[in-house]
Amino acid sequence: MTPIARAKGFPPPSSLKVVAGTESAQASFPYYMQFSKEDDERFWFYNSMHFPEPMCVFDMITAEAAYCALGSANTRVHSLPTTLGIDYRIINGRVYIGGNAVTDPAEIARRTEEFQRRAFYYYANWERLFAHWKDKMMGLIREAQALPKLELPEFEPLEHVHAGRGIASNHYILDTYQKTLEGYFRMWQHHFEFLLLGYGAYLTFFDFCKKAFPEISDQTVARMVAGMEAEIFRPDDELRRLAKCAIELGVDGQFREGTPPGEVIKALEQLGDPGVAWLKELAVSRDPWFNVNVGDGFYHNHRSWNDDLSMPFAALPGYIANAKNGERLERQTDRLVTERKQLIADYRELLETDDERAAYDQMIELAHRVFPYVEGHKFYCEHWYTNLFFNKIREFGGLLAERGFFPDIEDVFQLSHYELEAALVDLMTSWSNGSPPRGISRWPAIVRERKAAIAEWAKHPTPPALGPVPDIIDDPAIVMLWGITRENLDSWLATGEEADCNEIKGFAASNGVVEGIARVIKSADEIGRLRKGDILVCQITNPSWAPVFQNISAAVSDIGGSMSHAAIVAREYGLPAVVGTGTGTQKIKDGQRIRVDGGRGVVTLLE
Amino acid sequence: MHSSEIIGWFADIGLSDRPTVGGKGGSLGEMTRASIPVPPGFVVKTAAFERFLSALEKEEQIRPKVEALGTDQLDEITALSKHLRARLESSPLPDDIRSQLLAAHAELCGADSNAPVAVRSSATTEDAEDASFAGLQDTYLWVKDAQATLNDVRSCWASLYSVPSIAYRRKHGLPEGGVAMAVVIQRMVNARTAGVMFTRSPLTGDRSVVTIEGSWGLGSAVVSGEVTPDRFVIAKITGEISVRDISDKHVRHLPAPNGGVADVETPEHLRRAPCLSDDEIVGLRDIARGVERHYGRPQDIEWAIDQSGKIVLLQSRPETVWSSKDRAPVAKPAENPLQHVMKIFGGRR
Numbered sequence: 001m002t003p004i005a006r007a008k009g010f011p012p013p014s015s016l017k018v019v020a021g022t023e024s025a026q027a028s029f030p031y032y033m034q035f036s037k038e039d040d041e042r043f044w045f046y047n048s049m050h051f052p053e054p055m056c057v058f059d060m061i062t063a064e065a066a067y068c069a070l071g072s073a074n075t076r077v078h079s080l081p082t083t084l085g086i087d088y089r090i091i092n093g094r095v096y097i098g099g100n101a102v103t104d105p106a107e108i109a110r111r112t113e114e115f116q117r118r119a120f121y122y123y124a125n126w127e128r129l130f131a132h133w134k135d136k137m138m139g140l141i142r143e144a145q146a147l148p149k150l151e152l153p154e155f156e157p158l159e160h161v162h163a164g165r166g167i168a169s170n171h172y173i174l175d176t177y178q179k180t181l182e183g184y185f186r187m188w189q190h191h192f193e194f195l196l197l198g199y200g201a202y203l204t205f206f207d208f209c210k211k212a213f214p215e216i217s218d219q220t221v222a223r224m225v226a227g228m229e230a231e232i233f234r235p236d237d238e239l240r241r242l243a244k245c246a247i248e249l250g251v252d253g254q255f256r257e258g259t260p261p262g263e264v265i266k267a268l269e270q271l272g273d274p275g276v277a278w279l280k281e282l283a284v285s286r287d288p289w290f291n292v293n294v295g296d297g298f299y300h301n302h303r304s305w306n307d308d309l310s311m312p313f314a315a316l317p318g319y320i321a322n323a324k325n326g327e328r329l330e331r332q333t334d335r336l337v338t339e340r341k342q343l344i345a346d347y348r349e350l351l352e353t354d355d356e357r358a359a360y361d362q363m364i365e366l367a368h369r370v371f372p373y374v375e376g377h378k379f380y381c382e383h384w385y386t387n388l389f390f391n392k393i394r395e396f397g398g399l400l401a402e403r404g405f406f407p408d409i410e411d412v413f414q415l416s417h418y419e420l421e422a423a424l425v426d427l428m429t430s431w432s433n434g435s436p437p438r439g440i441s442r443w444p445a446i447v448r449e450r451k452a453a454i455a456e457w458a459k460h461p462t463p464p465a466l467g468p469v470p471d472i473i474d475d476p477a478i479v480m481l482w483g484i485t486r487e488n489l490d491s492w493l494a495t496g497e498e499a500d501c502n503e504i505k506g507f508a509a510s511n512g513v514v515e516g517i518a519r520v521i522k523s524a525d526e527i528g529r530l531r532k533g534d535i536l537v538c539q540i541t542n543p544s545w546a547p548v549f550q551n552i553s554a555a556v557s558d559i560g561g562s563m564s565h566a567a568i569v570a571r572e573y574g575l576p577a578v579v580g581t582g583t584g585t586q587k588i589k590d591g592q593r594i595r596v597d598g599g600r601g602v603v604t605l606l607e
Numbered sequence: 608m609h610s611s612e613i614i615g616w617f618a619d620i621g622l623s624d625r626p627t628v629g630g631k632g633g634s635l636g637e638m639t640r641a642s643i644p645v646p647p648g649f650v651v652k653t654a655a656f657e658r659f660l661s662a663l664e665k666e667e668q669i670r671p672k673v674e675a676l677g678t679d680q681l682d683e684i685t686a687l688s689k690h691l692r693a694r695l696e697s698s699p700l701p702d703d704i705r706s707q708l709l710a711a712h713a714e715l716c717g718a719d720s721n722a723p724v725a726v727r728s729s730a731t732t733e734d735a736e737d738a739s740f741a742g743l744q745d746t747y748l749w750v751k752d753a754q755a756t757l758n759d760v761r762s763c764w765a766s767l768y769s770v771p772s773i774a775y776r777r778k779h780g781l782p783e784g785g786v787a788m789a790v791v792i793q794r795m796v797n798a799r800t801a802g803v804m805f806t807r808s809p810l811t812g813d814r815s816v817v818t819i820e821g822s823w824g825l826g827s828a829v830v831s832g833e834v835t836p837d838r839f840v841i842a843k844i845t846g847e848i849s850v851r852d853i854s855d856k857h858v859r860h861l862p863a864p865n866g867g868v869a870d871v872e873t874p875e876h877l878r879r880a881p882c883l884s885d886d887e888i889v890g891l892r893d894i895a896r897g898v899e900r901h902y903g904r905p906q907d908i909e910w911a912i913d914q915s916g917k918i919v920l921l922q923s924r925p926e927t928v929w930s931s932k933d934r935a936p937v938a939k940p941a942e943n944p945l946q947h948v949m950k951i952f953g954g955r956r
Contacts, residue, residue, distance in 0.1 A: 080952055081952055081953060081954055082952070082953070082954035102954075108953075108954055112949070112952075112953065115952060116945075119948075119952070120943075120945045123945050123948070124945065197948075200948050200951045200952055201948055203951045204947050204948045204950055204951050207950060207951065208937060208947075211937045211938075212937040213813050213814070213815040213816075214808070214811035214812075215808055215810075215811055215813040215815065215816045215840060215842075215849065216813070216815055216816075216842070217847055219847070220842060220844075220847065223845075343844065346844040347815060347844060350815050350843070350844075351937075352814075352934070352936075353936055355936050355938075355939045355940060356936050356937055356938060356939075358939075358940035359936075359937070359938035359939055359940045359941070359947070360938075361940075362941065362944035362947060363944070363947050365944065366944060366948070476951050476952055508849065511847040511848070511849075513851075597851070599847055599848050599849045599850075599851075600849060600850060600851065
């Protein structure tokens with residue numbers, strides 16, 4: 001798969017072929033996602049941060065809605081001076097993206113003027129607008145929760161008839177479906193309402209620190225800015241709380257490694273009062289904090305803790321054991337706050353002039369203002385709302401599976417959202433006229449074919465980038481969100497040339513050196529393979545993986561910067577981590593001995 | 608243990624005594640008083656040199672002869688240097704200086720009269736801290752008895768009249784009357800590992816890190832550049848170790864059996880092994896911060912770790928390269944703090 005490194009370039013998109021036998025699955029992606037000849041002139045990179053595995057055709061909606069919203073925020077709402085939105089293409093289930101830079105100085109000047117009227121207003125009124133944002137998100141979540149249950153009864157309920165409703169149940173199938181999609185697209189609009197501005201303010205401070213202290217580590221800057229009460233820590237905090245409750249209630253003996261959650265719950269119920277009391281506490285934690293999914297919110301199959309309790313329950317025995325060994329389970333927020341304050345003061349003291357100190361104060365003040373959004377938004381958007389959305393789509397899947405459109409509820413995700421709407425109209429028609437749905441003879445074969453294609457695509461690694469390398473990566477969105485710089489593109493190109501090099505470089509995310517056995521986890525389903533002391537090697541992690549960190553000795557990820565979840569959680573747990581290696585999961589073999597130097601950002605293959 | 612016009616024990620002297628104890632001596636005294644770990648020792652003050660020299664001047668002129676030399680008279684400089692050095696090294700010390708020196712040496716070495724000491728030049732001129740002047744005077748390591756120590760004190764004095772030293776003073780027109788030298792006599796540490804460290808990055812000038820270079824054995828192997836040292840960078844504030852460049856340390860400076868220092872090949876298992884543990888790196892960082900805070904400015908420091916793992920400092924001087932550079936401020940406060948974000952959003956960084 002190694003990209004054939006041309007002079008300053010990656011292979012052109014046209015050289016990347018659709019895997020033989022998967023052509024019709026590839027064709028299921030809409031025309032506007034397909035590569036064309038003109039795309040050879042542009043630079044693209046594989047968005048393995050958000051889409052580390054080949055995606056099925058329904059899940060492309062996560063790219064579609066996200067890029068529509070990202071682009072509108074950049075291009076039309078805040079008017080980022082040097083960039084418009086993101087273009088994206090899908091091949092072999094892999095999402096490639098490319099920025100749309102603005103380079104004409106006159107246009108940059110015009111957009112700068114707009115930017116200062118728009119983005120500056122957001123910065124200046126951040127707290128108020130962010131409070132408003134939370135209200136809007138909660139409203140959106142309540143709306144999604146209130147969507148009607150899907151029903152196609154044999155006869156319309158009598159009360160509807162007597163009330164003169166005049167609209168039959170099949171209409172509400174389409175109505176609810178469209179509202180489901182509408183809510184999802186709207187959620188992404190809100191997701192990007194603050195995102196680039198938040199990252200930008202953070203990067204402003206980051207950039208200053210890197211100039212004033214050229215050798216400061218990324219993680220130190222991150223620690224100066226990181227919040228202590230952020231939502232991303234909550235799911236893990238809840239687990240610690242539940243572990244403590246179990247001990248206090250004397251039911252901790254019920255939590256043993258390897259026992260399925262269902263059995264634990266049954267045993268607790270049988271225990272009477274203390275068991276039931278613990279289950280009540282569980283219910284408190286679950287709503288909303290178990291709405292965290294095991295991915296990053298871009299795949300239907302990354303289920304939430306609420307949908308699959310095995311991840312949180314797998315972590316509980318460890319937390320209980322730690323608590324019994326006298327470890328304090330609560331994160332020591334006060335101590336962390338004091339440490340952060342001290343860190344900021346200590347670095348401030350090292351600055352050479354009062355001017356610099358005054359600028360530093362201004363920048364960190366702004367970074368602290370924006371950070372609650374940067375840290376907190378994912379829980380509401382990529383996790384809570386996304387879980388509601390995919391579960392609603394499952395309801396439609398249930399309706400269709402029941403009537404023979406395909407065998408399994410989950411098969412609904414093998415249809416694009418356009419095709420799903422067509423199938424639902426087919427179903428509505430069939431319900432209304434009494435004929436069998438047409439789709440039952442159409443979809444089962446297509447679903448089989450597409451599932452096979454995804455399995456096939458997963459076997460074919462894909463180049464990290466395509467097309468000519470731009471001289472300079474000046475697009476703040478791409479630098480901020482994906483950590484793509486000219487330097488790391490060069491190192492990706494070099495990787496192709498020195499394939500036998502036993503060092504892999506990435507971002508130094510969390511300090512420390514550890515040697516151990518690599519466990520290459522290519523998807524969230526494989527988390528169960530991790531054993532105590534293993535080094536986690538993955539494409540990306542997210543908040544719901546936090547409990548995994550109590551067992552591993554270090555973490556390595558393909559994509560992510562110093563603010564990625566793997567980095568944040570690794571620091572929290574004091575484990576070495578190297579993120580943004582680009583090719584870690586491809587170059588490191590499962591079971592191989594490796595050394596992770598989180599301070600230098602280097603992974604060494606030892607055998 | 609008391610100091611005199613001739614002898615200055617570290618605990619009794621400081622930087623302000625520089626005119627009589629030299630830069631190195633003053634710095635060692637200053638650190639000793641600040642409770643920074645320094646091997647014990649004393650300074651043979653400039654008064655001793657002055658009395659030694661004036662005794663010799665009575666027999667045959669020294670300073671006027673040097674001052675009479677022209678900058679470009681290399682042959683004459685060479686001839687005079689040879690003559691003067693031989694004189695200084697062979698002339699007996701005045702009796703009371705000799706007896707005070709021997710008493711102080713005995714006190715320093717205690718029961719072990721053969722305890723090794725370092726005899727180090729400690730020049731008094733500001734210029735002596737200039738890189739171009741430093742190193743022109745001699746240092747003798749692992750000196751093992753009192754008589755050898757006395758000889759080496761005279762050799763240090765004599766090194767003021769080396770060809771490069773004379774040439775340097777003539778070139779800069781420095782008056783000979785102002786030239787004096789103190790000599791540090793200090794217990795030697797049988798270093799397991801030694802080296803230098805800087806309280807700001809020599810590469811980037813970053814004041815938030817301590818850069819440590821070290822190698823096995825005595826620090827002279829690192830200072831002289833005979834070995835490529837291991838290099839570590841540790842964040843001053845957080846203690847994160849961001850760089851660990853372990854080099855092939857092929858040679859060690861170890862004490863020679865009959866005094867002095869020998870180049871010894873490093874055993875295979877140590878060559879590519881880190882010469883410092885993480886705890887030691889953190890320990891050096893702690894000391895470096897303390898020294899920098901004491902002096903109120905970035906420092907270059909020589910350090911050693913003895914066989915038991917104890918860290919001691921051998922020298923600290925102000926960092927000069929980055930401190931003398933004019934640097935544009937990284938940023939200035941903005942009337943509207945939001946303007947700062949244009950650095951990110953404004954393009955072409």
